Amino acid sequence: MTIFSKIIAGDIPAYxxxxxxxxxxxxxxxxxxxxxxxxVPKLEIDKFFDVPDVYLSSMLVFAKPIAKAIEKAFPCNRVGLAVVGLEVPHAHLHLVPxxxxxxxxxxxxxxxxxxxxxxxxxxxILANM
Structure with a gap:
């Protein structure tokens, strides 16, 4: 079980x-x-492009209002997107102002x-969602 799965399960606290x-x-x-x-998808899958297609498309739709809230909450030109996946073997997307x-x-x-x-x-962020 990855650290992200433990966060999703509530075993490790998160913001x-x-x-x-x-x-x-x-x-x-x-x-x-x-x-x-x-x-993070709730499916524990190591590599981002091994995530099922329906999840990949849904992930951006899920991320969109969060990215908009980040843009409002923090002074930035935009919210950048990154997929690296080397530190935790659980597919994830970074949203960074x-x-x-x-x-x-x-x-x-x-x-x-x-x-x-x-x-x-x-x-x-929550105040801007």
Whole structure:
């Protein structure tokens, strides 16, 4: 069972943004920038392009209102999308508020936000959904 499956099951606490029968969205606790959200299918599948087609198309529809809320909650030019999948063997999509391409640089150091900062980021996004 991956850490994402444990988060979905409620075994590990998370800063939840949204959930439906197929997906779970929550804040990345080590974000590239404040407001970085992960979209995870509830199916535990390692590689993104092994996710069933119906899930792939539905994932973007699920992500859209979250991305719009992130744009309103954090000053950014747009919300960037990334699929990397090397750190956790569970397919997932990154939604990151960006002002430049370097904001999607996964090789740089991640932010270490306090629980208060993460809770505030969660509340900002939820207030804009």
């Amino acid at each position: 939840k943004i949204a959930e439906n029968d197929q997906f779970f969205a929550f804040l990345d606790i080590f974000p590239l920038v404040e407001g970085h959200v992960l979209i 960006i002002n430049g391409i370097d904001d999607l640089n996964f090789t740089r150091g991640k932010l270490k936000l306090t629980s208060e900062q993460l809770k505030a980021a969660q509340e900002k």
